[in-house]
Amino acid sequence: MEERREIQSEDRAGIRVNALRKTFQPAGVVACDDVDLDIASGELLVLLGPSGCGKTTTLRCIAGLEKPDNEDAITVCGRNLRGVAPKDRNLAFVFQTTALFPHLNVRRNISFGLDMKKSLGREEIARRVERAAGLLKIDQLLERYPGELSGGQGQRVALGRAMVMEPDAFLLDEPFASLDAKLRVEMRTEIKLIQRQLHTTMIFVTHDQEEALTIGDKIAVMNEGVVQQFDTPHNIYHRPANLFVATFIGSPPINLFTCRVEERGDQVYLVSSLFEAAVPQAYREALRKTGDELKLGLRPEFISIGGVAGHIAGGVELIELMGSRSQVLVDCKGEEIRVQVQGDHNIREGEKVQLSLDLEHGFFFGPDELSLL
Amino acid sequence: MAQNYTRVGAFQKIISFAVLGLVLALILIPYAYIIATAFKEPGEVFETRWVPEKISLQAWTDVFEIFAFHQFLFNSLIAGLGSALLAVLISLPGAYIFARKKFRFRETFFYLIVGTLVFPFILLIVPLTIIWIKVGLFNTFLGLWLAFQIFAVPYCVWILRGFFAQLSPHLEEAAMVYGCTQFQAFYKVMVPLAKPVVISVLFLSFLYGWSDFLFSNMLTTGGGPQTASVAIYIATAGGERIEWEMLAVMTLIAGVPPVAVYMLAQKYLSQTFATAV
Numbered sequence: 001m002e003e004r005r006e007i008q009s010e011d012r013a014g015i016r017v018n019a020l021r022k023t024f025q026p027a028g029v030v031a032c033d034d035v036d037l038d039i040a041s042g043e044l045l046v047l048l049g050p051s052g053c054g055k056t057t058t059l060r061c062i063a064g065l066e067k068p069d070n071e072d073a074i075t076v077c078g079r080n081l082r083g084v085a086p087k088d089r090n091l092a093f094v095f096q097t098t099a100l101f102p103h104l105n106v107r108r109n110i111s112f113g114l115d116m117k118k119s120l121g122r123e124e125i126a127r128r129v130e131r132a133a134g135l136l137k138i139d140q141l142l143e144r145y146p147g148e149l150s151g152g153q154g155q156r157v158a159l160g161r162a163m164v165m166e167p168d169a170f171l172l173d174e175p176f177a178s179l180d181a182k183l184r185v186e187m188r189t190e191i192k193l194i195q196r197q198l199h200t201t202m203i204f205v206t207h208d209q210e211e212a213l214t215i216g217d218k219i220a221v222m223n224e225g226v227v228q229q230f231d232t233p234h235n236i237y238h239r240p241a242n243l244f245v246a247t248f249i250g251s252p253p254i255n256l257f258t259c260r261v262e263e264r265g266d267q268v269y270l271v272s273s274l275f276e277a278a279v280p281q282a283y284r285e286a287l288r289k290t291g292d293e294l295k296l297g298l299r300p301e302f303i304s305i306g307g308v309a310g311h312i313a314g315g316v317e318l319i320e321l322m323g324s325r326s327q328v329l330v331d332c333k334g335e336e337i338r339v340q341v342q343g344d345h346n347i348r349e350g351e352k353v354q355l356s357l358d359l360e361h362g363f364f365f366g367p368d369e370l371s372l373l
Numbered sequence: 374m375a376q377n378y379t380r381v382g383a384f385q386k387i388i389s390f391a392v393l394g395l396v397l398a399l400i401l402i403p404y405a406y407i408i409a410t411a412f413k414e415p416g417e418v419f420e421t422r423w424v425p426e427k428i429s430l431q432a433w434t435d436v437f438e439i440f441a442f443h444q445f446l447f448n449s450l451i452a453g454l455g456s457a458l459l460a461v462l463i464s465l466p467g468a469y470i471f472a473r474k475k476f477r478f479r480e481t482f483f484y485l486i487v488g489t490l491v492f493p494f495i496l497l498i499v500p501l502t503i504i505w506i507k508v509g510l511f512n513t514f515l516g517l518w519l520a521f522q523i524f525a526v527p528y529c530v531w532i533l534r535g536f537f538a539q540l541s542p543h544l545e546e547a548a549m550v551y552g553c554t555q556f557q558a559f560y561k562v563m564v565p566l567a568k569p570v571v572i573s574v575l576f577l578s579f580l581y582g583w584s585d586f587l588f589s590n591m592l593t594t595g596g597g598p599q600t601a602s603v604a605i606y607i608a609t610a611g612g613e614r615i616e617w618e619m620l621a622v623m624t625l626i627a628g629v630p631p632v633a634v635y636m637l638a639q640k641y642l643s644q645t646f647a648t649a650v
Contacts, residue, residue, distance in 0.1 A: 065546050086549045093550040099543035103565045116552025161551065 014201055015039040015062065015169055020073040022057050022066060031057040032068070033225040039169075039218070044195050044202045046216035048209060050248070054225040055205045059171050062203065063093045077168050087116070092162030096174040098154040100146040100161075106133075107142040110160040125164075132160040135194060152183045159191070169201040176211070184208075188215050209249050213237060221245050243369040246297045252327050252338045254363075255303065257296040261287050270296060270359070274332055275311040280360050286372050287364060294372065297363035300327060300340035303355050305347060310354030312337070319349055330355060411621040418617045432618040442623055445604035449583050449627070452600050455518040456582030457575045460525035465571065467526070468533030469559060473542065487531045494523065495587065502591050512597035520588040525578040532645065536570045537563065569641035576638040580631050601627040 017037040023030050032054045039045045047055035060066040062074050064086035072082040081089055092113075100109050107129060108115075114125045133139040136156045146154060155175055162170055172191075176184045192215045195202050206212055212219050213233045220230040221244075229241040240246035246254050259270040261279075268279040268288055279287055287294070304310075305328065314332035321343065328339045328347060332355070339355060341347065364372040410418060414429040436442045471483050501520060502511070510516030540563070548558035564571070589600040599607075605623050609615055635642075 063550060065550070085554070086546075087552045087554065089550075091550070093547070095543045095547060097541055097543050099541060099547040101544065101547070101562055101566075103562075103568075112548075113551035116557075161547075165551070 014041045014043065014077075015203070016075040017058070017062065018073050018075065019070065020058060020061055021069040022054075022061055023069055030225050032061065035073075035222075035225075035227055037220055037227070037230065039201055039203065041201055042199045044192070044204060044215060044217045046212040046219045047203060047205045047222060048212040048216075048219055048248075049207065049222035049228075051207055053222040055207075055222050056173055057225075058222070059093075059173055059203060059205050063091055063171050064089050065093070090165075090168045092165045092167040092170050094155075094158050094162050094170065094172045094175045096177050098146070098151075098158045100149075100154060100157055102146050104145075105142070106138065106144050106146070106149070106157050106160075109146065109157055110142075110164055112161060113165045128164040128166075129160070132163040135163070135197075136160050151179050152187065155179065155187065159194075163194075163198070167200065169203065170195070172202065172204045174205055174207065177206070177208075184211070191215065210251060213249070221248060223248070239371070239373070240297075240363055241371055243295060243297070243365045246363050246365070246371075250299055252300050252340065254297045254299050255337050257298070259294055259296050260292045261290060261294060262292075263288065272296070274335065275357070277311050277357060277359060282360075283362075283364065283373065290364075290366050290372055293367055295365040295369075296359075297365065298357055298359075299361065300338040302358040302361040303337065303339045304358070305330075305339055305341060305345075305353050305355060307354050307356060310356040312355040312357070314353060314355060316347055316349050316351045316353055319347060407621045407624055410618055411625055413618050415614075415616065415618060429618075432616075432622045435616075436619050436622045436626070440604065440608065440619065440623075442601070442604060442626065445599055445601045446626065446630075448598045449600040449602070450630070451514055452517050452521070452585075452589065452598065453579040453581075453583035455514060456521035456525060457579035459518050460522060460529050460578035461571055461575055463522065464526050464529035464533055464574065465564065465567070466559070468530045469537050469563060471530065472534045472537035473545070483530075483534070486527050488527075490524070490527050490531070497523065498587060498591050501588075505592055510592075512593050514598050516592050517582070517589060517598060517600075520592055521578070521582045521585060525581055529574040529578060532574055533567065533570055536567055536645070540566065569644040572638055572641040573645040576634055576642065579634065583631060584627075 015037070016039075017035055020032050020035040020037075021030070022032040035054070035058055037045065037058075047058060049055045057066060061068045062076075062081075064081065064084060068074070072080055074081040076089065076091065086093075101112065104112065110129045110132060111125050114120050114128065120128075129142070130139070133142060136159055138153060138156045138160060141149065141153060141157070146157070149157065158175070175191075176187050179187060188211055191204075204212075204215065213236070216233050218230065219233050219236045221228045221236060223244050229236060229245045231239070231241070236245060237249055240249060243256075247256070257272045257274065259272040262269045262271050268284045270277050270279055270287075312332050314330040314337065316328055317331045317336070318329040320327045320329070324343050326341050326343055326345060328341055328345075330337045330339055330353060337355065347353065366372050405423075409423055409425065411432060412428050412430070413420075413425040414427060414431065417425055417427075420426075471479065505511040505516050505520070510519065544562055544566070545553075545555075545558040548562045549555065553561060583600075584602055585600070586602045586606065590603045590606060593599045593603065601623065605620060605627065608620055608623065
């Protein structure tokens with residue numbers, strides 16, 4: 001059986017979304033605008049963005065629950081899905097609200113899709129249900145009804161209903177959004193492990209950037225219907241393509257400074273109302289070419305406190321313990337700067353401090369908000 | 374102070390029990406009197422005695438032997454069942470469409486249909502009778518069933534739409550992703566979920582068909598599908614003497630099935646009116 005699965009996953013191609021556009025009538029709201037995605041077989045893609053950014057609409061278009069303006073935009077396994085009904089797409093969808101059928105018990109909920117197919121024997125169906133239930137640790141719940149399940153259990157059943165279909169891809173629409181924080185962290189590790197084990201393509205929609213960074217092989221960050229960046233989690237975090245991605249990703253959020261570029265001899269300086277600093281060698285050429293206004297983005301972990309002569313002087317306003325680390329809010333001439341320090345620091349609130357900026361790790365955005373690097 | 378307080382409490386209790394007793398008496402005394410009358414001999418009917426001198430079952434046998442009341446009861450049963458089934462058959466998909474599908478003037482159509490509930494039906498009775506006679510529906514069960522839909526369908530659509538509207542659309546979408554066509558999603562998921570509401574509207578439209586007098590009287594005639602309520606009316610109109618004891622018996626018998634069905638449907642009715650409307 002395992003062998004067959006291996007062979008299957010070999011010839012499973014991925015999902016291709018080509019210039020997807022979706023307008024909601026009659027208001028004419030454009031939910032997705034020119035969305036391009038290329039998901040390799042067995043890959044886990046996360047669609048990430050604030051609410052209303054079009055990520056769920058994109059997913060629903062792939063599933064066939066919404067009809068895109070350009071109906072031929074979706075291709076799965078080399079098959080264009082124009083005019084294909086949701087049930088014939090061989091994709092499994094997991095809803096945020098679980099959407100289990102209240103009148104069926106857990107076993108019948110999980111086997112619902114297989115029962116509808118009528119191509120499988122009763123034993124094969126039972127075998128698949130047992131296997132999925134074992135994998136999801138819900139074998140004890142098979143005879144219960146959805147009304148008797150907790151939120152986490154319900155979502156496991158919904159995942160089971162998707163898994164037994166052995167689909168070309170799993171489409172998950174914020175499946176853990178209604179769970180409490182601890183359970184959410186557990187479930188996302190589990191889903192990642194299961195996805196690795198089954199080696200099935202997965203698209204996972206979330207608004208939680210931490211969730212996205214931890215489970216995604218690739219992330220597509222969306223805003224206002226447009227894909228802002230489609231890249232690996234590492235690049236999304238460390239090489240944001242534009243100002244939106246830089247500010248949306250990262251917790252605590254990134255610090256932004258409006259700066260001017262000044263050439264002084266063969267040196268290039270960044271000058272802001274708070275500091276003046278020499279631009280590192282590597283970025284000099286890129287920055288020299290831009291106009292004089294730009295935005296510097298610097299994550300809190302790349303600002304350090306201490307020393308005698310830093311770039312900026314300020315007063316500590318607030319210290320927030322975040323476990324192994326602490327976030328320090330520093331007030332510098334009325335502007336608040338977030339700094340991340342180790343948990344066992346000796347900084348006090350009200351203290352005067354010097355901040356040093358690690359510009360090697362800075363992001364630079366031009367007036368069009370695109371990255372200059 | 375404490376004593377004063379209890380005295381006020383006792384006074385309030387007496388008042389509230391007195392009011393309750395009065396209301397209860399208003400409801401129960403007519404029933405009690407009908408029951409008493411049903412067991413009186415014809416000669417004793419006009420005596421205002423609560424317990425008859427001699428308990429007589431004469432009226433109970435006469436009702437069936439002279440009046441053939443069972444025939445009318447059967448007609449009521451057919452009228453009620455047909456009305457209920459037809460109402461659900463029409464309003465179940467109708468209500469679903471009004472709850473789920475988006476189309477132009479959806480709300481306008483819906484309120485037009487539901488709005489007919491406030492229209493005084495009695496105004497329809499003459500044109501309806503004329504049309505029914507012309508198209509051959511007069512004096513038939515089908516004619517009765519269709520006439521009952523004038524009230525039953527808007528009412529059922531109203532209740533069922535309320536129920537469907539509060540269900541998550543993700544349920545049908547899940548059904549459609551996992552192998553259902555749109556219609557299968559409706560009857561495999563939505564209809565089973567609507568079971569308590571369907572039972573409720575079945576009951577309500579059965580009750581309506583069973584006890585209706587207006588249409589049943591105007592749209593039928595002797596030898597046709599006259600229902601029990603029409604039979605009771607006829608009993609008051611014929612002969613030299615109104616046979617009150619027989620009327621009481623017929624009223625009691627005709628009242629039993631709705632009560633029995635209500636007992637069966639009660640659980641679903643309370644569910645329906647707690648969630649749907």
